[in-house]
Amino acid sequence: MTPTDDDALDSRLARALGPDADDTAPLSRAVLNRLARPDATKRTSLAEVLAEPLPAAGLMLGLLFLAGGLGYALSPPDFDEVTALMQLLGPGF
Amino acid sequence: MAALAIGDRQAMARLIRRHGPGLRRFLAGTLASPHEAEDLAQETFLRVWAAAARYDPDKAAPATWIYRIALRLAIDRNRRTGFRRFLGLDAAPEPKDDRPGTETDLAARQELALTRRALASLPDRQRRALLLRAVAGMTNADIAATLGISAGAVEQLLVRARAALRVKTKGEWG
Numbered sequence: 212m213t214p215t216d217d218d219a220l221d222s223r224l225a226r227a228l229g230p231d232a233d234d235t236a237p238l239s240r241a242v243l244n245r246l247a248r249p250d251a252t253k254r255t256s257l258a259e260v261l262a263e264p265l266p267a268a269g270l271m272l273g274l275l276f277l278a279g280g281l282g283y284a285l286s287p288p289d290f291d292e293v294t295a296l297m298q299l300l301g302p303g304f
Numbered sequence: 305m306a307a308l309a310i311g312d313r314q315a316m317a318r319l320i321r322r323h324g325p326g327l328r329r330f331l332a333g334t335l336a337s338p339h340e341a342e343d344l345a346q347e348t349f350l351r352v353w354a355a356a357a358r359y360d361p362d363k364a365a366p367a368t369w370i371y372r373i374a375l376r377l378a379i380d381r382n383r384r385t386g387f388r389r390f391l392g393l394d395a396a397p398e399p400k401d402d403r404p405g406t407e408t409d410l411a412a413r414q415e416l417a418l419t420r421r422a423l424a425s426l427p428d429r430q431r432r433a434l435l436l437r438a439v440a441g442m443t444n445a446d447i448a449a450t451l452g453i454s455a456g457a458v459e460q461l462l463v464r465a466r467a468a469l470r471v472k473t474k475g476e477w478g
Binding site: 217220221222224225227228229233235237238239241242243245246264 | 345
Protein backbone atom coordinates (compact mmCIF):
# COMPACT_ATOMS: atom_id res chain seq x y z
CA MET A 212 0.00 0.00 0.00
CA THR A 213 1.25 3.49 -0.85
CA PRO A 214 1.15 6.50 1.47
CA THR A 215 -1.63 7.88 -0.75
CA ASP A 216 -3.73 4.78 -0.10
CA ASP A 217 -3.09 5.18 3.60
CA ASP A 218 -4.09 8.84 3.51
CA ALA A 219 -7.28 7.95 1.63
CA LEU A 220 -8.15 5.33 4.24
CA ASP A 221 -7.45 7.78 7.07
CA SER A 222 -9.65 10.43 5.48
CA ARG A 223 -12.44 7.93 4.93
CA LEU A 224 -12.20 6.86 8.56
CA ALA A 225 -12.34 10.44 9.81
CA ARG A 226 -15.34 11.26 7.61
CA ALA A 227 -17.20 8.12 8.64
CA LEU A 228 -16.70 8.77 12.34
CA GLY A 229 -18.28 12.19 12.44
CA PRO A 230 -19.94 13.60 9.36
CA ASP A 231 -21.20 16.58 11.37
CA ALA A 232 -18.35 16.82 13.90
CA ASP A 233 -16.94 19.93 12.22
CA ASP A 234 -19.72 22.06 13.67
CA THR A 235 -18.11 23.04 16.96
CA ALA A 236 -20.66 25.68 17.96
CA PRO A 237 -22.79 23.36 20.17
CA LEU A 238 -19.69 21.94 21.86
CA SER A 239 -18.25 25.40 22.41
CA ARG A 240 -21.55 26.68 23.80
CA ALA A 241 -21.90 23.71 26.16
CA VAL A 242 -18.34 24.03 27.50
CA LEU A 243 -18.54 27.79 27.98
CA ASN A 244 -21.91 27.43 29.72
CA ARG A 245 -20.46 24.87 32.09
CA LEU A 246 -17.49 27.13 32.74
CA ALA A 247 -19.86 29.94 33.62
CA ARG A 248 -21.34 27.86 36.44
CA PRO A 249 -19.45 28.16 39.73
CA ASP A 250 -17.14 25.23 40.50
CA ALA A 251 -18.40 23.26 37.52
CA THR A 252 -15.45 20.88 37.36
CA LYS A 253 -15.39 20.21 41.10
CA ARG A 254 -19.07 19.39 41.22
CA THR A 255 -18.80 17.19 38.15
CA SER A 256 -15.97 15.18 39.66
CA LEU A 257 -17.84 14.76 42.92
CA ALA A 258 -20.99 13.74 41.08
CA GLU A 259 -19.03 11.17 39.12
CA VAL A 260 -17.62 9.66 42.27
CA LEU A 261 -20.97 9.63 44.04
CA ALA A 262 -22.91 8.31 41.10
CA GLU A 263 -20.63 5.39 40.42
CA PRO A 264 -19.59 2.43 42.63
CA LEU A 265 -19.62 4.32 45.93
CA PRO A 266 -23.34 3.86 46.76
CA ALA A 267 -23.22 0.12 46.12
CA ALA A 268 -19.96 -0.25 48.06
CA GLY A 269 -21.37 1.83 50.93
CA LEU A 270 -24.55 -0.25 51.09
CA MET A 271 -22.55 -3.47 51.18
CA LEU A 272 -20.27 -2.20 53.94
CA GLY A 273 -23.27 -0.98 55.88
CA LEU A 274 -24.96 -4.39 55.68
CA LEU A 275 -21.71 -6.06 56.72
CA PHE A 276 -21.39 -3.88 59.82
CA LEU A 277 -25.07 -4.40 60.62
CA ALA A 278 -24.67 -8.18 60.42
CA GLY A 279 -21.55 -8.02 62.59
CA GLY A 280 -23.27 -5.83 65.14
CA LEU A 281 -26.34 -8.03 65.29
CA GLY A 282 -24.20 -11.14 65.72
CA TYR A 283 -22.27 -9.50 68.54
CA ALA A 284 -25.44 -8.25 70.24
CA LEU A 285 -27.24 -11.59 70.04
CA SER A 286 -24.32 -13.76 71.20
CA PRO A 287 -24.28 -14.89 74.91
CA PRO A 288 -22.29 -12.42 76.99
CA ASP A 289 -19.97 -14.99 78.67
CA PHE A 290 -19.51 -17.40 75.78
CA ASP A 291 -15.79 -18.17 75.98
CA GLU A 292 -13.60 -21.14 74.92
CA VAL A 293 -14.32 -23.15 78.07
CA THR A 294 -18.09 -22.80 77.65
CA ALA A 295 -17.83 -23.77 74.01
CA LEU A 296 -15.80 -26.90 74.87
CA MET A 297 -18.25 -27.93 77.56
CA GLN A 298 -21.13 -27.56 75.16
CA LEU A 299 -19.31 -29.62 72.55
CA LEU A 300 -18.33 -32.41 74.96
CA GLY A 301 -21.75 -32.57 76.56
CA PRO A 302 -23.01 -32.56 80.17
CA GLY A 303 -21.12 -35.78 81.14
CA PHE A 304 -17.80 -33.98 81.10
CA MET B 305 -2.62 27.71 26.90
CA ALA B 306 -1.21 30.75 28.68
CA ALA B 307 -4.41 32.61 27.82
CA LEU B 308 -6.49 29.74 29.20
CA ALA B 309 -4.52 29.82 32.41
CA ILE B 310 -5.54 33.43 33.03
CA GLY B 311 -9.19 32.65 32.33
CA ASP B 312 -9.56 33.84 28.73
CA ARG B 313 -12.78 32.20 27.49
CA GLN B 314 -12.23 33.40 23.93
CA ALA B 315 -9.04 31.34 23.94
CA MET B 316 -11.11 28.35 25.03
CA ALA B 317 -13.53 28.92 22.16
CA ARG B 318 -10.58 29.04 19.74
CA LEU B 319 -9.14 25.85 21.22
CA ILE B 320 -12.48 24.09 20.79
CA ARG B 321 -12.76 25.27 17.18
CA ARG B 322 -9.30 23.92 16.49
CA HIS B 323 -9.36 20.61 18.34
CA GLY B 324 -13.08 19.95 18.89
CA PRO B 325 -13.86 18.14 15.61
CA GLY B 326 -10.89 15.78 15.86
CA LEU B 327 -11.47 15.17 19.53
CA ARG B 328 -15.11 14.23 19.02
CA ARG B 329 -14.20 11.79 16.27
CA PHE B 330 -11.37 10.36 18.35
CA LEU B 331 -13.71 9.80 21.29
CA ALA B 332 -16.44 8.37 19.06
CA GLY B 333 -13.93 5.78 17.86
CA THR B 334 -12.44 5.12 21.28
CA LEU B 335 -15.47 4.90 23.56
CA ALA B 336 -17.42 1.68 24.06
CA SER B 337 -20.54 3.88 23.94
CA PRO B 338 -19.81 6.27 21.06
CA HIS B 339 -22.87 8.41 21.80
CA GLU B 340 -21.02 9.62 24.91
CA ALA B 341 -18.34 11.28 22.75
CA GLU B 342 -19.94 14.72 22.94
CA ASP B 343 -20.23 14.56 26.71
CA LEU B 344 -16.66 13.40 27.14
CA ALA B 345 -15.37 16.03 24.73
CA GLN B 346 -16.97 18.64 26.98
CA GLU B 347 -15.41 16.99 30.01
CA THR B 348 -12.00 17.00 28.32
CA PHE B 349 -12.13 20.72 27.61
CA LEU B 350 -13.26 21.42 31.17
CA ARG B 351 -10.26 19.46 32.46
CA VAL B 352 -7.99 21.35 30.07
CA TRP B 353 -9.40 24.62 31.41
CA ALA B 354 -8.91 23.55 35.02
CA ALA B 355 -5.35 22.31 34.44
CA ALA B 356 -4.15 24.96 31.96
CA ALA B 357 -1.93 26.61 34.57
CA ARG B 358 -0.01 23.35 34.96
CA TYR B 359 0.59 22.89 31.22
CA ASP B 360 4.28 22.77 30.38
CA PRO B 361 5.03 23.51 26.69
CA ASP B 362 8.50 21.95 27.07
CA LYS B 363 6.98 18.58 27.85
CA ALA B 364 4.22 18.25 25.26
CA ALA B 365 2.52 20.02 22.38
CA PRO B 366 -0.98 21.31 23.19
CA ALA B 367 -2.64 18.66 20.98
CA THR B 368 -0.65 15.87 22.62
CA TRP B 369 -1.60 17.13 26.06
CA ILE B 370 -5.29 17.50 25.22
CA TYR B 371 -5.56 14.06 23.61
CA ARG B 372 -3.72 12.48 26.52
CA ILE B 373 -6.34 13.91 28.87
CA ALA B 374 -9.11 12.72 26.56
CA LEU B 375 -7.58 9.25 26.33
CA ARG B 376 -7.37 8.91 30.11
CA LEU B 377 -10.99 9.98 30.45
CA ALA B 378 -12.05 7.57 27.70
CA ILE B 379 -10.23 4.63 29.29
CA ASP B 380 -11.83 5.47 32.62
CA ARG B 381 -15.27 5.81 31.05
CA ASN B 382 -14.89 2.51 29.17
CA ARG B 383 -13.89 0.77 32.38
CA ARG B 384 -16.95 2.07 34.17
CA THR B 385 -19.22 1.30 31.22
CA GLY B 386 -17.87 -2.25 31.18
CA PHE B 387 -18.49 -2.59 34.91
CA ARG B 388 -22.03 -1.24 34.61
CA ARG B 389 -22.77 -3.60 31.73
CA PHE B 390 -21.35 -6.47 33.75
CA LEU B 391 -23.75 -5.58 36.56
CA GLY B 392 -26.60 -5.25 34.07
CA LEU B 393 -27.06 -1.56 34.88
CA ASP B 394 -26.23 -0.41 31.38
CA ALA B 395 -27.60 -2.10 28.31
CA ALA B 396 -25.77 0.39 26.04
CA PRO B 397 -28.52 0.99 23.51
CA GLU B 398 -27.57 2.66 20.29
CA PRO B 399 -28.84 6.24 20.23
CA LYS B 400 -31.94 6.77 18.17
CA ASP B 401 -31.60 9.04 15.21
CA ASP B 402 -34.75 11.07 14.76
CA ARG B 403 -33.64 12.85 11.63
CA PRO B 404 -35.55 12.20 8.43
CA GLY B 405 -34.21 9.05 6.82
CA THR B 406 -32.99 10.23 3.47
CA GLU B 407 -30.85 7.91 1.42
CA THR B 408 -27.77 9.99 2.18
CA ASP B 409 -28.40 9.68 5.91
CA LEU B 410 -28.99 5.97 5.58
CA ALA B 411 -25.72 5.51 3.71
CA ALA B 412 -23.88 7.61 6.31
CA ARG B 413 -25.38 5.57 9.14
CA GLN B 414 -24.45 2.32 7.45
CA GLU B 415 -20.92 3.54 6.94
CA LEU B 416 -20.73 4.68 10.56
CA ALA B 417 -21.92 1.27 11.75
CA LEU B 418 -19.39 -0.48 9.52
CA THR B 419 -16.64 1.81 10.77
CA ARG B 420 -17.49 1.23 14.41
CA ARG B 421 -17.60 -2.53 13.98
CA ALA B 422 -14.27 -2.52 12.18
CA LEU B 423 -12.66 -0.24 14.76
CA ALA B 424 -14.06 -2.23 17.66
CA SER B 425 -12.38 -5.35 16.31
CA LEU B 426 -8.91 -3.74 16.48
CA PRO B 427 -6.70 -4.07 19.56
CA ASP B 428 -6.87 -0.95 21.75
CA ARG B 429 -3.39 0.34 20.92
CA GLN B 430 -3.85 -0.06 17.17
CA ARG B 431 -7.22 1.67 17.30
CA ARG B 432 -5.88 4.60 19.34
CA ALA B 433 -2.84 5.09 17.11
CA LEU B 434 -4.93 5.00 13.94
CA LEU B 435 -7.49 7.42 15.32
CA LEU B 436 -4.83 9.88 16.44
CA ARG B 437 -3.40 9.83 12.93
CA ALA B 438 -6.66 9.85 11.01
CA VAL B 439 -8.81 12.26 12.99
CA ALA B 440 -6.25 14.37 14.84
CA GLY B 441 -3.69 14.43 12.02
CA MET B 442 -0.84 13.78 14.43
CA THR B 443 2.69 12.85 13.39
CA ASN B 444 4.21 9.58 14.57
CA ALA B 445 6.21 11.50 17.18
CA ASP B 446 3.07 13.17 18.57
CA ILE B 447 1.18 9.87 18.63
CA ALA B 448 4.13 8.28 20.41
CA ALA B 449 4.13 11.06 23.01
CA THR B 450 0.37 10.77 23.50
CA LEU B 451 0.38 7.00 23.90
CA GLY B 452 3.70 6.84 25.77
CA ILE B 453 5.39 4.49 23.25
CA SER B 454 8.21 4.81 20.71
CA ALA B 455 7.76 6.25 17.22
CA GLY B 456 8.81 2.91 15.73
CA ALA B 457 6.08 1.14 17.64
CA VAL B 458 3.58 3.71 16.36
CA GLU B 459 4.53 2.94 12.75
CA GLN B 460 4.02 -0.78 13.35
CA LEU B 461 0.68 -0.18 15.02
CA LEU B 462 -0.48 1.98 12.10
CA VAL B 463 0.55 -0.58 9.48
CA ARG B 464 -1.25 -3.39 11.31
CA ALA B 465 -4.31 -1.30 12.06
CA ARG B 466 -4.74 -0.20 8.45
CA ALA B 467 -4.24 -3.73 7.15
CA ALA B 468 -6.83 -5.09 9.58
CA LEU B 469 -9.25 -2.28 8.77
CA ARG B 470 -8.98 -2.99 5.04
CA VAL B 471 -9.80 -6.64 5.67
CA LYS B 472 -12.72 -5.77 7.95
CA THR B 473 -14.20 -3.31 5.50
CA LYS B 474 -13.71 -5.84 2.70
CA GLY B 475 -12.00 -3.42 0.37
CA GLU B 476 -14.85 -0.91 0.48
CA TRP B 477 -12.31 1.63 1.63
CA GLY B 478 -9.07 2.75 0.03
